[in-house]
Amino acid sequence: MGTAVSRFDQKARAAFDRIGTNDVRRDELLRHPVYTRFLHWSYALCFFLALFSGFGIYMPWLFRWFTPIFGGGPLSRAMHPWFGVAFCFFFGLQILNWVRDMRWTQADTRWVKNIRAVVSNSEKLEPPETGFFNGGQKVQFWEIVAGSIVFLITGIILWFGARTFGRTAVWVSYILHDISALIMLGGIFIHIYLSTIGEPGTFGSMIRGAVSEAWAWTFHPAWYREVTGRDPRQAYEEAARSRESSGR
Amino acid sequence: MSDRKTLQTEMISAHPGPSPGQGVQRNFEVCKLIDTTTCIGCKACEVACVEWNDMPFSETVFDNTYQTMPETRWNYWNLIKFNEHVRDDGTVQWLMRKDQCMHCADPGCLRACPADGAIVKYTNGIVDFQQENCIGCEFCVSGCPFNIPRFNKTTKKVYKCTLCSDRVGNGLEPACIKACPTGCLKFGSKADMAFIAQERAAQLRDHFGFDKAGVYDPQSVGGTHVIYVLHDATQPELYGGLPREPRIPWSYTLWKSLAKPILGTFSLLGLVGVLLHYVTVGPRRPQPEDTPRKEN
Numbered sequence: 001m002g003t004a005v006s007r008f009d010q011k012a013r014a015a016f017d018r019i020g021t022n023d024v025r026r027d028e029l030l031r032h033p034v035y036t037r038f039l040h041w042s043y044a045l046c047f048f049l050a051l052f053s054g055f056g057i058y059m060p061w062l063f064r065w066f067t068p069i070f071g072g073g074p075l076s077r078a079m080h081p082w083f084g085v086a087f088c089f090f091f092g093l094q095i096l097n098w099v100r101d102m103r104w105t106q107a108d109t110r111w112v113k114n115i116r117a118v119v120s121n122s123e124k125l126e127p128p129e130t131g132f133f134n135g136g137q138k139v140q141f142w143e144i145v146a147g148s149i150v151f152l153i154t155g156i157i158l159w160f161g162a163r164t165f166g167r168t169a170v171w172v173s174y175i176l177h178d179i180s181a182l183i184m185l186g187g188i189f190i191h192i193y194l195s196t197i198g199e200p201g202t203f204g205s206m207i208r209g210a211v212s213e214a215w216a217w218t219f220h221p222a223w224y225r226e227v228t229g230r231d232p233r234q235a236y237e238e239a240a241r242s243r244e245s246s247g248r
Numbered sequence: 249m250s251d252r253k254t255l256q257t258e259m260i261s262a263h264p265g266p267s268p269g270q271g272v273q274r275n276f277e278v279c280k281l282i283d284t285t286t287c288i289g290c291k292a293c294e295v296a297c298v299e300w301n302d303m304p305f306s307e308t309v310f311d312n313t314y315q316t317m318p319e320t321r322w323n324y325w326n327l328i329k330f331n332e333h334v335r336d337d338g339t340v341q342w343l344m345r346k347d348q349c350m351h352c353a354d355p356g357c358l359r360a361c362p363a364d365g366a367i368v369k370y371t372n373g374i375v376d377f378q379q380e381n382c383i384g385c386e387f388c389v390s391g392c393p394f395n396i397p398r399f400n401k402t403t404k405k406v407y408k409c410t411l412c413s414d415r416v417g418n419g420l421e422p423a424c425i426k427a428c429p430t431g432c433l434k435f436g437s438k439a440d441m442a443f444i445a446q447e448r449a450a451q452l453r454d455h456f457g458f459d460k461a462g463v464y465d466p467q468s469v470g471g472t473h474v475i476y477v478l479h480d481a482t483q484p485e486l487y488g489g490l491p492r493e494p495r496i497p498w499s500y501t502l503w504k505s506l507a508k509p510i511l512g513t514f515s516l517l518g519l520v521g522v523l524l525h526y527v528t529v530g531p532r533r534p535q536p537e538d539t540p541r542k543e544n
């Protein structure tokens with residue numbers, strides 16, 4: 001199973017690398033290959049389509065102005081489940097693509113316990129054991145995995161309704177579907193913030209595929225060590241020294 | 249309803265703000281009284297319903313009972329539910345109940361509906377579906393404790409008995425009432441019908457030996473605008489599964505009106521949180537940072 005998945009991912013990455021390009025420049029590292037970026041933006045699009053078409057159904061007295069975007073209420077209702085299915089499809093491929101990098105470790109537990117320092121930005125450098133993904137990213141990833149499973153099950157129940165699954169199943173699903181959506185909505189703000197203005201230099205990893213070496217040794221030192229073979233702390237100190245000597 | 253009145257809306261599904269025109273004129277609360285003890289199961293009401301609402305007669309199955317079909321359909325809103333009930337003493341009783349929308353005072357379908365104006369309740373108590381506003385989500389099906397709304401897969405809309413709002417709005421009784429040959433169906437104001445129903449139930453108890461006879465007007469949905477006289481009001485389930493205590497799921501009352509806005513606001517805190525983080529703590533930058541250039 002594990003090898004079949006990684007063989008599939010390998011093939012997909014190779015195929016997508018032939019189609020798209022990774023724009024990695026001087027002093028930069030490749031973080032996300034074309035395949036990962038393609039999946040990310042595919043399900044990102046599906047997520048927002050599902051989110052906005054769902055808003056009008058979630059709280060119509062406040063969000064009814066969303067439904068005309070999708071051609072009116074009946075069409076938003078008809079398309080919302082398909083957006084959701086497409087989201088689950090692309091995100092499912094991303095799970096296969098990322099599941100190895102997302103495996104929970106002791107370092108992640110320590111990262112989560114140390115969350116206060118991350119939020120208050122008191123430690124400028126991540127602990128040296130932080131790998132390709134940090135604990136926070138893994139928490140969000142697994143939340144979305146769990147949320148998608150809830151979405152899929154409750155969504156199918158809501159899709160075919162009480163005439164198929166009975167009254168109780170529908171109103172229970174209705175609440176769980178809402179809760180899952182609210183958690184993801186809260187999470188998406190944090191995700192967008194941290195990948196753009198919250199941690200400058202991150203956005204490029206999902207556009208060009210590349211991040212600067214400084215970004216890598218600051219936020220994901222263990223990954224930096226893995227791909228460059230150099231010590232992240234040493235690399236940082238060298239850079240700091242050369243900064244000083246050049247008078248900047 | 250001798251005087252002609254426009255139907256005034258009282259409640260509108262998923263509508264922001266008050267219902268327009270509310271309280272402009274006084275309106276009777278109308279009511280359909282169904283006396284199951286005098287129903288002979290002739291199905292004239294079924295035919296009248298199909299005729300008036302201009303629906304084709306759909307094919308049906310014969311299941312060895314006096315029931316036309318197992319359930320109401322999107323184009324068959326009115327069905328006599330038949331039950332051959334064996335009493336404790338071994339005698340047999342045929343129970344006939346006219347099954348259709350109950351036009352609840354607190355309609356579960358309307359509470360569940362997320363489409364503005366797809367379900368309206370008039371001040372006279374009639375609950376009506378407006379198919380042009382329906383988005384076909386079928387939440388009303390799970391909101392209704394009487395299993396009434398029916399989904400049409402082709403039009404992707406739900407349909408049900410309108411209590412002939414088009415006739416009532418023009419001072420006429422519903423088609424089923426007009427067709428009933430035994431007088432087991434009556435139509436008038438809610439107060440009058442409730443009074444007649446109670447009188448009839450008392451008569452059944454006092455003179456016909458139906459000790460448990462009573463009126464079915466469930467208060468768990470605020471009363472209904474279709475009420476029954478039953479031989480045995482303690483066992484409404486016998487009458488084709490009439491719920492003893494119909495309930496609207498709390499997800500359509502508590503969750504929808506209270507938890508949704510509150511929890512929705514909570515998830516917006518994510519946005520507020522990151523913006524506050526940006527202006528107070530500031531972003532995390534790759535190290536070493538460029539120190540701000542001194543102005544010369």
